[in-house]
Amino acid sequence: EAQVTQNPRYLITVTGKKLTVTCSQNMNHEYMSWYRQDPGLGLRQIYYSMNVEVTDKGDVPEGYKVSRKEKRNFPLILESPSPNQTSLYFCASSLWSSGTGELFFGEGSRLTVL
Amino acid sequence: QKEVEQNSGPLSVPEGAIASLNCTYSDRGSQSFFWYRQYSGKSPELIMFIYSNGDKEDGRFTAQLNKASQYVSLLIRDSQPSDSATYLCAVNGAGGYQKVTFGTGTKLQVIP
Numbered sequence: 673e674a675q676v677t678q679n680p681r682y683l684i685t686v687t688g689k690k691l692t693v694t695c696s697q698n699m700n701h702e703y704m705s706w707y708r709q710d711p712g713l714g715l716r717q718i719y720y721s722m723n724v725e726v727t728d729k730g731d732v733p734e735g736y737k738v739s740r741k742e743k744r745n746f747p748l749i750l751e752s753p754s755p756n757q758t759s760l761y762f763c764a765s766s767l768w769s770s771g772t773g774e775l776f777f778g779e780g781s782r783l784t785v786l
Numbered sequence: 787q788k789e790v791e792q793n794s795g796p797l798s799v800p801e802g803a804i805a806s807l808n809c810t811y812s813d814r815g816s817q818s819f820f821w822y823r824q825y826s827g828k829s830p831e832l833i834m835f836i837y838s839n840g841d842k843e844d845g846r847f848t849a850q851l852n853k854a855s856q857y858v859s860l861l862i863r864d865s866q867p868s869d870s871a872t873y874l875c876a877v878n879g880a881g882g883y884q885k886v887t888f889g890t891g892t893k894l895q896v897i898p
Contacts, residue, residue, distance in 0.1 A: 705886070712794075714890035715830070715874065722884055730885065762829055773818050773878055775886065777829035 674699045678763050678778035685753055686786050693748045693781050695763030703766040704746040705730070705775070706738065708759040715762065721746055722768070753785040789813060790877050792889035800897050805862040807892050809875030812856070817879030819851055819858045824872045824891065833873070834860065865896045 676697045685691055697704065705720035707730075717730030721740040735757055737749040746765075750757060760782050764775040791810045799805045807821075818837050822830035836842045836849040836858065848861040858877075862869055875889040 703884070707888075712890065715876075715888040717885060717887070720884055728884065731887070768884075773820065773835065773886070774832045775820075775822075775830070775876075777831070780829055 674776070676763055676765055676776050676778035678761070678781045680781060681779060682782050684784045684786065687754055688752050691750050691753060691783075693750075693761060693763075693783070695746045695748065695778060696744050697746075697763075697765040697776070698744065699765060699767065699776065700743065701765035701767045701776070702743070703768040704740065705764050705766075706736070706746070706748045707762045707764065708732065708757075709762060709780075710759050718748065718761075750783075753783075755785045757783065758785045759783060789887045790875055790889040792873075792875050792892045794890055795893040796895050797892055798895045798897055799865050801865060801867060803865050805865045805869065805894055805896070807860040807862075807873050807875075807894065809858045809860075809889055810856055811858070811875075811877045811887075813877070813879070814853075814856065815879055816856075816877045818877070819849070820876040820878075820886075821847075821849060821858075821860045822874040822876060822888075824874055826871070830874055862894075865894075867896045867898050870894055870896045 706718040707715045719738040721727045763778040821833040824830040834849045846863045850859045872891040874891045878886045
């Protein structure tokens with residue numbers, strides 16, 4: 673089954689404790705992206721990657737890091753989480769060369785930083 | 787001004803009616819336009835995409851694009867209670883081809 677898999681789905685952590693949210697897709701998509709979704713603010717892009725070793729900042733990259741060492745994986749790293757990073761996070765991928773630009777989303781990871 | 791604007795709603799329509807969802811965008815260089823549906827607690831899923839001015843129909847859904855007015859809309863005919871969800875307008879090309887910018891979404895309620 674074609675899918676984007678995120679882990680963990682739910683996480684409660686404390687300020688300053690490094691964490692990684694993993695994202696993996698099995699569709700051989702070049703493009704992958706991370707979004708956070710907050711009430712009243714909608715989906716905001718954090719980082720995106722056009723291919724292996726090619727990443728770029730989205731609209732709200734502060735406090736986050738990413739890496740793209742393999743085509744299928746695009747982890748989101750919070751080096752020192754703060755309460756304002758409490759949010760619902762979505763990973764998405766796309767077969768950009770298809771021309772449709774359709775994004776396939778993971779199920780989301782709800783993060784709470786205390 | 788937000789790059790992609792939508793009325794947050796909720797938009798309430800009776801079952802069987804036409805629901806009209808609207809979206810405006812600020813960057814005239816925007817190239818592709820998408821409508822995603824998001825049920826409560828779920829991830830967004832693509833409903834339609836449109837690139838050219840005019841209408842594009844798919845079943846009960848029609849997307850309309852007017853680049854001169856920087857306006858894109860989604861019409862849902864014969865609305866069903868299962869259409870109740872938040873509809874997200876997304877635009878790419880705004881700020882770069884790889885960047886996809888979402889509106890905050892319009893919540894649609896279809897009343898049986």
